[in-house]
Amino acid sequence: MIAALALILLFQLGGEATAQALALPLPGPVLGMIALVAGLALSPRLRATVTPVADGILAHLSLLFVPAGVGLVAQLDVIRSAGPALLLALVVSSLAAIAVGALTFTLVARLTGSAPE
């Protein structure tokens, strides 16, 4: 557990350092994640160590959004002025993205014949 946590934090740290050093427009943890995918593919030992703890963290992922969500109370004036517009933008764009994503997927899958199952 400690080893896995240390590894996850080290991957994050490596990602942060790389993002800073190269001034990449990507969050450090995303780079860490990409590196970890490569690591998992290469090393069965890394897989065995990290997987249970990573699954544990992800099992409670939505809890981690609560503090950010409560940030709403610090933005009551923004919500009052732009709340409905933001909500509408979110709902409409989400529906559009689902539809476009789904259509694109099925279309490309059909064209390339690469759909699974």
Place this chain on the structure above:
Amino acid sequence: MTDAALIWSYLSRDPLVWLAATLAAYWIGDRLSLAVGRKPWANPVLIAVLLLAVLLVGTGTPYRAYFEGAQFVHFLLGPATVSLAVPLWRNAPLLKRAALPVLAALVAGSVTAIVVALAVAAAFGVDDVLLATVAAKSATAPVAIGVAEFTYASGKEAVIKCGGILKIEAGGTITPNAELVSDGSGKVVARGTTATTLYNVIGRALTDAADGELVMVRWGPYSTWGDNAS
């Protein structure tokens, strides 16, 4: 006997109170969600946020004070993002088989989400700073918060959080629509992909395990608006 107000004034400055409150609120939210059969509108995050918001406003606690305690939970978003490597790796065979459609769907879905969100928000006169946070909303939540924090390194983070949670709320309600997605053959990936395109986490909580396993983080479009914003 010590005055309750005194105890409160002591405790309210302690990170313990708000850390405990955050977990307790989420626990309550989770139980309530379970009690109504995991209906999308009974989202544990939404319930927890509302409970805590009422508590903060009721006790006159500033968000900054709350965050002193809640930061320990918030911090885990980074390690959680790194951990997404595990489901991503696990689904690698599935992703490889459908690499082209998945990539195409992600690019098309992401661009659509960003463009439509910006267009709608701009049409309603939302200002520039807020618009940039709207753009970040189409990434998966921990990444979106990371991107937004990156883009607006300081000062604007509360605005970002606002965008983030609105996204989560909308996501909880909308994700079931991901079912309308596709025909038989491509269904698993298509559902997983679109649910994750938008809200992989809450989408995952809502859609059943088989679909939800697929986790995808889009990073292609980031550079575009990262550059614009800096």
